[in-house]
Amino acid sequence: MSNLILLFLCLFLGFILRKTKLFPENGHLALNSFVINISLSALSLYYIPKITLNLQVIFPVMVPWLNIILAVLFFGFLGKKMKWSKTLIGCLILCAGFGNTSFVGIPVIQSLYGESGLQTVMLVDQPGSFVALSTLGITIANFYSGEKNSFLEILKKIFKFPPFIAFLIAVILNLLNVNVPVVIDEVFEKLGATTVPLALVSVGSQLKWQKLDHDAKPLFWALLFKLILFPASIFILYFIILKQRGEVIEISFLESAMGSMVTAAIIAAAHRLEPKLCNLILGVGIPLSFITLTIWYLVMKYSGFLGI
Numbered sequence: 001m002s003n004l005i006l007l008f009l010c011l012f013l014g015f016i017l018r019k020t021k022l023f024p025e026n027g028h029l030a031l032n033s034f035v036i037n038i039s040l041s042a043l044s045l046y047y048i049p050k051i052t053l054n055l056q057v058i059f060p061v062m063v064p065w066l067n068i069i070l071a072v073l074f075f076g077f078l079g080k081k082m083k084w085s086k087t088l089i090g091c092l093i094l095c096a097g098f099g100n101t102s103f104v105g106i107p108v109i110q111s112l113y114g115e116s117g118l119q120t121v122m123l124v125d126q127p128g129s130f131v132a133l134s135t136l137g138i139t140i141a142n143f144y145s146g147e148k149n150s151f152l153e154i155l156k157k158i159f160k161f162p163p164f165i166a167f168l169i170a171v172i173l174n175l176l177n178v179n180v181p182v183v184i185d186e187v188f189e190k191l192g193a194t195t196v197p198l199a200l201v202s203v204g205s206q207l208k209w210q211k212l213d214h215d216a217k218p219l220f221w222a223l224l225f226k227l228i229l230f231p232a233s234i235f236i237l238y239f240i241i242l243k244q245r246g247e248v249i250e251i252s253f254l255e256s257a258m259g260s261m262v263t264a265a266i267i268a269a270a271h272r273l274e275p276k277l278c279n280l281i282l283g284v285g286i287p288l289s290f291i292t293l294t295i296w297y298l299v300m301k302y303s304g305f306l307g308i
Contacts, residue, residue: 007107010197014204023205031202035195036263040102041166042191044126047119048170049180059238060120060252064101064128066237067230067256068136071097074225084218090144091274092218095281096226097140098133098264101125101255103199104286108258108293109251110196120251126167133264134158145271203262207283218274222260222281227292231257235296239303250300257296259289 017023051057071093079089099105102125109117138154141147158164173180180188234256238244260281269275 006196007111007200010107010200011204011207014201015207016204017201018205028202028205031198031205032262032266035103035199035202037162039192039195039198040125040130040163042188043106043118043195044122044163044166044170045173045180046185046188046192047122048126048167049173049178051119051123051174053174056246056248057123059244059249060123060255061128063124063234063252063256064098064132065136066234067099068093068097068132068140070230070233071225072140074229075221078221082217086144086146087273088218088277090140090271091268091277092222092225093140093144094137094264094268094273095260095278096222096230098129098137098261099226099255099258100203100261100286100289101129101258102195103203103262104289105255105258107196107200109254112254112297113247113251117247117251120248121255124252124255126163129261130161130163130167131158133261133267134161134164137264137267141267141271141273144273147271203286206262206279207286218277219280219284222277223285223288226260226281226285227257227289231292231296235300235303239300253300254293254297257289257293259286 014023014028075089075092075096078084079092084092101121105125106118106121109121134157135154138157172178231253234253238249238253262282265278265282269278
């Protein structure tokens with residue numbers, strides 16, 4: 001219960017700090033940088049060495065990759081049918097193709113499953129979301145904005161990305177069965193604990209509602225895909241077709257139902273892919289995702305009773 005209170009309190013504090021101008025202009029960028037480079041790296045180094053690696057880890061890792069691949073296919077087809085501009089299609093692919101698996105995902109999963117659930121979140125987030133964003137995401141942003149980055153330049157960006165470096169170190173520690181000294185492990189734990197409050201304050205400070213104008217239809221399709229169609233696809237694939245169950249699968253599914261990733265929207269806006277629509281998708285989608293996520297959680301729980 002305390003985690004849920006913390007979640008909504010930090011969102012509210014972020015919103016109030018921006019409204020009252022107590023938060024510096026673009027202050028969220030500093031919070032984002034700390035969370036992405038320090039907090040998430042610490043979480044990887046704390047949780048991933050403790051994960052038991054088996055075939056089931058494929059399921060959480062695959063969620064973000066399936067998300068972006070299906071978004072490319074869905075909005076590529078829909079964009080041609082609707083005769084949307086290249087920049088609009090790129091915006092929708094990036095904003096609906098990546099979920100908020102860390103900034104919102106971590107506090108939500110921690111509230112529902114406790115500390116043990118964060119091991120699965122790290123698998124969704126690091127080899128899943130951030131690697132997919134650093135590779136496919138950057139490539140898509142470059143393509144739809146008309147910019148050109150070589151394969152080597154993209155690789156350099158990936159291997160210079162602190163969370164990815166931390167993830168690789170954590171995987172090596174896991175594979176070599178190295179026990180991190182307790183004192184160091186506690187440091188990683190405390191740094192990782194900053195993720196939830198800082199990330200939520202950052203998200204709350206960025207929540208803005210703007211006039212829709214011509215953005216209403218693209219916004220509808222982005223939210224429909226991210227909050228309804230994609231989670232439904234994962235539900236059918238994981239629970240019905242592959243007949244998987246258990247905490248790892250449940251967390252993987254709930255992560256698929258999160259709102260749009262803040263970092264993906266930032267990258268889209270930085271590449272001039274409809275910045276106003278990027279903010280709208282975040283501002284409307286993240287609060288709305290708490291409602292749709294609750295519905296999906298109930299669907300998942302009751303489906304077990306129905307034998308699905």
